[in-house]
Amino acid sequence: MDGCLPLAEDAADLAGGEFRAEVDAFLGRELTEDLRAAGRATTGLKSSPEACRAWGDKLRARGWYAPSWPTAFGGAGWTTAQRLYFENACAARDAPLLQSSGVRTIGPLIIAEGTRQQQARYLPAILSGAHEWCQGFSEPQAGSDLSALTLRAERDGDDFILTGSKLWTSFAQYATHMFLLARCDPNTRGGEGLVFLLVEMNRPGIEVRPIRFLDGECETNEVFFNGVRTPAADRIGAIGEGWKAAKTLMAIARGNNTTTGVLRRALRAARHAAAGAGDIDARLSERFAHLDLRIDLFEALERRAGSSGLGIDDAPATSALKLLATELHQAITETGLEAAPWSDFAPAKYLATRAATIYSGTSEVHRNILARAIGCP
Numbered sequence: 001m002d003g004c005l006p007l008a009e010d011a012a013d014l015a016g017g018e019f020r021a022e023v024d025a026f027l028g029r030e031l032t033e034d035l036r037a038a039g040r041a042t043t044g045l046k047s048s049p050e051a052c053r054a055w056g057d058k059l060r061a062r063g064w065y066a067p068s069w070p071t072a073f074g075g076a077g078w079t080t081a082q083r084l085y086f087e088n089a090c091a092a093r094d095a096p097l098l099q100s101s102g103v104r105t106i107g108p109l110i111i112a113e114g115t116r117q118q119q120a121r122y123l124p125a126i127l128s129g130a131h132e133w134c135q136g137f138s139e140p141q142a143g144s145d146l147s148a149l150t151l152r153a154e155r156d157g158d159d160f161i162l163t164g165s166k167l168w169t170s171f172a173q174y175a176t177h178m179f180l181l182a183r184c185d186p187n188t189r190g191g192e193g194l195v196f197l198l199v200e201m202n203r204p205g206i207e208v209r210p211i212r213f214l215d216g217e218c219e220t221n222e223v224f225f226n227g228v229r230t231p232a233a234d235r236i237g238a239i240g241e242g243w244k245a246a247k248t249l250m251a252i253a254r255g256n257n258t259t260t261g262v263l264r265r266a267l268r269a270a271r272h273a274a275a276g277a278g279d280i281d282a283r284l285s286e287r288f289a290h291l292d293l294r295i296d297l298f299e300a301l302e303r304r305a306g307s308s309g310l311g312i313d314d315a316p317a318t319s320a321l322k323l324l325a326t327e328l329h330q331a332i333t334e335t336g337l338e339a340a341p342w343s344d345f346a347p348a349k350y351l352a353t354r355a356a357t358i359y360s361g362t363s364e365v366h367r368n369i370l371a372r373a374i375g376c377p
């Protein structure tokens with residue numbers, strides 16, 4: 001397989017030769033040239049909806065759509081080493097980038113803290129692709145200070161009535177469901193008096209307005225709630241204690257926000273763009289080699305965090321992973337832009353990764369978390 005580096009080989013050894021051969025054979029067989037072209041053309045967080053659907057169907061049929069979920073819930077039940085091998089192999093072969101919020105964030109939360117009914121209703125629908133999820137946390141006046149949120153959830157019989165808005169909601173235009181935080185007790189502030197709700201996007205009163213970014217893509221949206229009725233039973237955790245579930249979800253999201261596979265894809269794309277723009281001189285070669293090394297180091301950290309069970313309840317560890325990965329992602333696309341400023345791909349990729357140090361918590365916020373963890377006042 002092309003593009004595998006020493007640490008990826010280590011991961012492969014840990015993953016086992018049989019597993020490795022199975023993955024290689026599957027990718028060799030199923031990744032058509034069309035799918036690889038869609039993977040190569042991806043500048044944002046995920047590939048085109050058509051490519052995601054087609055590649056997702058192949059992974060679903062093989063039982064590999066949710067690599068980290070336990071097999072009891074329909075996942076592949078892979079170890080961290082197996083997942084890393086698979087992601088590196090996908091990156092080396094330009095597989096489409098899926099980044100399903102259902103698989104990566106709300107699914108693991110429902111597995112950890114959902115009721116049996118929620119697990120039975122939502123997990124199979126995430127796996128089949130029938131449900132696509134988006135995350136409704138940020139609001140116009142609540143980003144880094146998320147607990148300042150004001151979306152109102154007013155109790156009415158068995159339902160809540162939602163009034164207010166969310167901002168920067170990624171892929172809301174394609175989502176069938178949103179998990180959101182709302183204020184159910186208007187007399188509270190901060191993390192008190194919140195409820196974590198699972199809401200269908202086709203409920204009357206929800207309006208989605210896409211936001212166009214500098215790279216021309218529409219990945220995020222404004223979402224308005226005009227008296228939206230939604231069942232109170234469709235929540236994670238107790239009424240008034242939504243902040244607890246939100247913190248767990250944010251740790252999950254940060255822990256798998258930008259993975260080794262995403263970084264390897266970006267570096268491969270930057271090298272490809274540079275080669276298309278002319279000779280790669282010694283200085284550029286050295287920069288690419290340095291970025292390779294930084295990805296290897298990040299992979300070692302990701303593997304260690306995964307195998308020691310960090311990721312869900314270790315806030316400093318997930319902050320460190322998020323910070324390192326997103327800043328490295330930007331360094332890769334900056335090098336790509338410098339090497340190929342006039343290509344179609346490198347400038348769009350560069351612009352798309354500017355947001356990586358903002359979503360899932362800004363770099364400044366994560367540095368604050370890390371500083372507090374080592375005892376800074």
Ligand SMILES: Cc1cc2nc3c(=O)[nH]c(=O)nc-3n(C[C@H](O)[C@H](O)[C@H](O)COP(=O)(O)OP(=O)(O)OC[C@H]3O[C@@H](n4cnc5c(N)ncnc54)[C@H](O)[C@@H]3O)c2cc1C
Pocket residue numbers: 134135136137138140141142143144145167168169170171219220355358359360361362363364365368
């Ligand atoms: C592409 C993209 C996709 C997103 N997707 C989603 C999504 O799907 N769902 C969702 O809910 N949200 C989403 N977000 C929102 C994202 O989580 C917020 O933008 C982020 O938390 C920052 O909040 P803010 O934009 O309100 O900036 P602010 O919080 O106003 O921050 C402005 C600046 O001040 C700095 N700052 C703030 N507080 C501190 C502090 N205490 N110490 C030091 N510096 C500080 C920040 O680092 C930043 O530089 C997305 C954002 C982007 C850009």
